Amino acid sequence: FEGLAPMARPVQIEVWNPNGKYRVVSTKAMPGTRWINLLIEQDCRVEICTEKKTILSVEDIVSLIGNRCDGVIGQLTEDWGEVLFSALSRAGGKAFSNMAVGYNNVDVNAANKYGIAVGNTPGVLTETTAELAASLSLAAARRIVEADEFMRAGRYDGWLPNLFVGNLLKGQTVGVIGAGRIGSAYARMMVEGFKMNLIYFDLYQSTRLEKFVTAYGEFLKANGEAPVTWRRASSMEEVLREADVISLHPVLDKTTFHLVNKESLKAMKKDAILINCSRGPVIDEAALVEHLRENPMFRVGLDVFEDEPYMKPGLADMKNAIIVPHIASASKWTREGMATLAALNVLGKIKDYPVWSDPNRVEPFLNENVPPPAASPSIVNAKALGLPVSKL
C-alpha cells in the first residue's frame, strides 16, 4: 500500500495485518474480534476508522476509501449513494456491507450501476430486536419509566390504589404491522409470554406464525385455559382499530413512509400502545407528538426517530412516551454476529465466493467453533448482479 496518493483529508484509522493482500475498511470499530480474525486469515489488511465523530460524512468516507480499496463495511447512519459507490468502484472495490439488516440508507441502484455487491445482516438480530420491542411494550403498559422517575425524585410516600395504574396484557390483542422475521418473533413472544390474541398485517401470509399460534391455542385449551387466537387483517386500519398494543416491523420504503399518520393515529383506541423498532419515518412523528398531547392515556415506545438522532419538538416532554436511542439490536451476541456477517459479506465477494442460498438461515456463519462456509451470507442485490448461489 506504499506509494498511494495521500488521502484528500486525513481520517484517523487503526490498521490490522498491514501486509494483507486485500484492503478492507470498516467505517466504525465493531464489537468482538472474530470479524477481524476472519478477514486477516484470508489475507486482508483491515483498516478501522477511529475518528471520534459519531456519524461520518460522505467526504470522510471518500477519504477512507482512498485510491485502492477492495471492500467497505459501513453503518446505517451513512449515506451510501452515487458518490460513495463511484468512489469505491474507482478504488477497485467490489463489495459493501451495511452492519444492519435494514438498508434504506443504501441506494442499491447506484451500487448495481458500479457492479458492487451490497450486504446486510439478517437473522442474527431477530430475537434481540423483538425482545426490545417486547420490553418497550411492557414498559409502556406498566408505566415503568414514569414510575422510576417518580421514585428517584423522592415522591413515593406510600402505596395507593391509584398509583401508576396501567394495562393488563393477558387476554388483550397484540397487533403486528410487518410480520417478517422480527415482527413474527415479537408476535410469538407476546402471544406465548402474555397470552395475547394476535392480529397482523403484512403483504405476505406468515404461515409459520399462524401455525404457531394455532398450536399454542390448542395447547392452552387442552390444559383447560382460554385459547389464544390469530387473524390476518386485510388492511392495516383493521389492526389499528382492533389491537391494544401495536408494534411496527416493516422495512422502510415508499410504501411504509408515514404509514402511521394523523388519520391512522385517530383510528387507534384511545388507550392503545404503539411501539416502533423499525425505522423512524414509518411514523409521522410531528402528528404523533400532537396525538400524545391530546390523548394522555395513549402510550408509545420508540427506538427510532424520524430525523434521527434528533426528535421532533415536544416529544421529549411527553410523559406517555418511552424513548431509547436505537438500541433494539444491542445485545453482545447479536452485535458481534452482525459484525461477522458484514465482514463475511465483503470477504465473500472479494474472494468470488457464491452467495448463501437462504439469508434466513445464517447460523452456520455464527458458529465460532468451525470455519464459516465459503459464501457471502446475505447480498441484497445478488440477483441484479447475477451472482452465483451457493449449493451448500
Ligand SMILES: NC(=O)C1=CN([C@@H]2O[C@H](COP(=O)(O)OP(=O)(O)OC[C@H]3O[C@@H](n4cnc5c(N)ncnc54)[C@H](O)[C@@H]3O)[C@@H](O)[C@H]2O)C=CC1
Ligand atoms: N431498531 C433497530 O435496531 C432495528 C430495526 N430493524 C428494522 O426492522 C426491519 C424489519 O427487519 P426484518 O424483520 O429482519 O425484515 P423482514 O424483511 O423479515 O420483514 C419485513 C416485513 O415487512 C413487510 N412489509 C413490507 N412492506 C410492507 C407494508 N407496506 N405493509 C406491511 N408490511 C410490509 C414485508 O412483507 C416483510 O414481511 C428492517 O428493515 C429494519 O429497518 C431491524 C433490526 C434492528
Ligand SMILES: O=C(O)C(=O)CO
Ligand atoms: O439492523 C438494523 O436495521 C438496525 O437498525 C440496527 O440493528
